[in-house]
Amino acid sequence: MGKRTIIPFGPQHPVLPEPVHLDLVLEDEIVVAAIPQIGFVHRGLEKLVEKRDYNQFMYVAERICGICSFGHSLGYAQTIEALMDVEIPKRAEYLRVIWHELSRIHSHLLWLGLVADGFGYESLFMHTWRLRERVLDIFEKTTGGRVIFSACTVGGVVHDIENSELSGIVAVLDGLASEYAELSGAFLKDTSVNNRLVGVGVLTKEQAYDLSAVGPFGRASGLPYDIRSIGYGGYADLANFVPVTSPAGDSYARCEVRVKEVLASIEIIKELVAKIPAGEIAVAVKGAPAAGSQVVSRLEQPRGEAFYYAKGNGTKFLDRFRVRTPTSINIPGMVTALAGCQLADVPMIVLTIDPCISCTER
Amino acid sequence: MSFATKSPWIIHYAATSCNGCDIEVLACLTPLYDVERFGIINSGNPKHADIFLVTGSVNEQNLPVIRQIYDQMLEPKVVVAIGICATSGGVFRECYNTYGGVDSAIPVDVYVPGCAARPQAIIDGVVTALGVLDAKSAAFAQSKKEAS
Numbered sequence: 001m002g003k004r005t006i007i008p009f010g011p012q013h014p015v016l017p018e019p020v021h022l023d024l025v026l027e028d029e030i031v032v033a034a035i036p037q038i039g040f041v042h043r044g045l046e047k048l049v050e051k052r053d054y055n056q057f058m059y060v061a062e063r064i065c066g067i068c069s070f071g072h073s074l075g076y077a078q079t080i081e082a083l084m085d086v087e088i089p090k091r092a093e094y095l096r097v098i099w100h101e102l103s104r105i106h107s108h109l110l111w112l113g114l115v116a117d118g119f120g121y122e123s124l125f126m127h128t129w130r131l132r133e134r135v136l137d138i139f140e141k142t143t144g145g146r147v148i149f150s151a152c153t154v155g156g157v158v159h160d161i162e163n164s165e166l167s168g169i170v171a172v173l174d175g176l177a178s179e180y181a182e183l184s185g186a187f188l189k190d191t192s193v194n195n196r197l198v199g200v201g202v203l204t205k206e207q208a209y210d211l212s213a214v215g216p217f218g219r220a221s222g223l224p225y226d227i228r229s230i231g232y233g234g235y236a237d238l239a240n241f242v243p244v245t246s247p248a249g250d251s252y253a254r255c256e257v258r259v260k261e262v263l264a265s266i267e268i269i270k271e272l273v274a275k276i277p278a279g280e281i282a283v284a285v286k287g288a289p290a291a292g293s294q295v296v297s298r299l300e301q302p303r304g305e306a307f308y309y310a311k312g313n314g315t316k317f318l319d320r321f322r323v324r325t326p327t328s329i330n331i332p333g334m335v336t337a338l339a340g341c342q343l344a345d346v347p348m349i350v351l352t353i354d355p356c357i358s359c360t361e362r
Numbered sequence: 363m364s365f366a367t368k369s370p371w372i373i374h375y376a377a378t379s380c381n382g383c384d385i386e387v388l389a390c391l392t393p394l395y396d397v398e399r400f401g402i403i404n405s406g407n408p409k410h411a412d413i414f415l416v417t418g419s420v421n422e423q424n425l426p427v428i429r430q431i432y433d434q435m436l437e438p439k440v441v442v443a444i445g446i447c448a449t450s451g452g453v454f455r456e457c458y459n460t461y462g463g464v465d466s467a468i469p470v471d472v473y474v475p476g477c478a479a480r481p482q483a484i485i486d487g488v489v490t491a492l493g494v495l496d497a498k499s500a501a502f503a504q505s506k507k508e509a510s
């Protein structure tokens with residue numbers, strides 16, 4: 001047995017913009033254990049429901065995370081609507097899903113770029129982010145924001161997208177898909193890239209199941225677990241939804257799942273654009289959640305399943321609001337995948353759970 | 363400022379940022395916005411950096427981290443607070459675990475508003491910081507001359 005050393009990693013690290021700290025226990029170059037420490041981003045926003053009423057809190061909920069911002073605003077809106085028994089117009093449901101899927105594309109492209117940076121392929125990082133800007137342009141045109149949109153509201157959505165504009169979006173996505181083919185080839189077929197990914201940071205299917213890994217992290221270990229399949233909101237009208245999975249459980253598989261999900265999202269958007277009904281985009285919501293009413297709702301964020309819980313008390317201020325985000329449930333899986341890897345692979349394996357520490361700590 | 367007198371390197375730390383401003387900082391480094399054309403390079407080492415970009419506000423746990431990075435940077439140095447969280451605490455200012463903007467931990471030279479701050483605004487902030495850096499360098503050189 002070699003000598004044991006402990007190396008601190010983060011919270012400020014050039015490869016990883018996310019402030020997480022790991023104590024890496026090393027035996028020579030091999031990581032035998034990784035002990036995570038979080039709390040650098042904790043703000044305590046769940047307690048803010050006591051000072052912001054349920055409409056104002058929409059803006060706080062959206063800022064749980066700037067990458068999954070739309071997902072969180074959707075999750076919050078969905079929860080409050082269920083709490084108050086509000087049914088929203090069909091068109092709003094479709095628009096929500098379209099923005100949500102666009103967010104997934106931007107989030108996955110962002111991740112693919114970061115992982116390229118993580119394994120030292122700078123130009124691939126730059127090209128991936130160049131493509132991502134096209135999606136951000138769509139956001140900017142349709143909502144005015146690039147990463148935070150404030151497009152969701154309790155009762156529907158704030159902006160409509162004209163049908164002609166929707167077909168414009170589809171055209172942009174088609175253009176993106178053809179350029180994307182070249183990039184995804186680099187991630188999945190390039191030998192030097194594969195050398196960095198294949199067999200690195202393995203999480204087996206059993207481990208993924210035992211540790212409840214969610215999202216692409218779990219699906220890359222072969223767990224076909226995707227909340228979109230329960231058909232919330234506009235997803236209910238999809239003809240056919242099959243989660244993307246891959247069996248190997250290594251970094252390559254996690255890359256593969258995300259690469260394919262981008263294309264799947266484009267398909268979902270196309271299908272919904274073709275089917276979108278005309279009509280209102282929001283209903284007026286009056287009153288307050290009843291005393292003692294409580295609701296749990298969930299949705300599939302780009303990183304996996306997120307839970308929302310809200311409890312009313314008869315006033316405009318909620319009694320309790322709670323979020324459980326994908327990264328917090330994926331940390332045990334990440335620590336397991338790290339055990340036994342080389343020190344040089346640590347940043348990449350940490351990246352492959354697509355950590356969103358801001359969500360985790362709220 | 364017609365030209366920059368040096369190629370300033372930046373270091374970036376995400377305090378309690380929601381990631382919105384962070385990814386915009388990263389977007390500034392990528393082809394569309396490309397701050398590298400000003401000779402700016404993102405560095406991970408505080409001792410290499412001239413400009414400290416902080417996103418998000420200050421809380422109990424990251425206060426020492428922010429101070430530590432700042433203290434490790436060599437003079438002259440400039441701090442840019444990016445986004446409304448870094449400026450004042452923003453939507454989170456009333457949270458129990460938020461002290462407020464970055465200036466509650468270290469002195470800040472340039473404030474970039476916005477939630478999320480747009481890349482254009484961030485670049486504007488960084489370019490403003492270059493001016494501050496030049497002024498500080500001049501003052502620093504002067505004080506060294508006087509001391510010798």
Ligand code: SF4
Nearest residue numbers: 380382445446447477
């Ligand atoms: S200013 Fe807005 S986008 Fe930036 S970190 Fe704060 S909440 Fe997020």
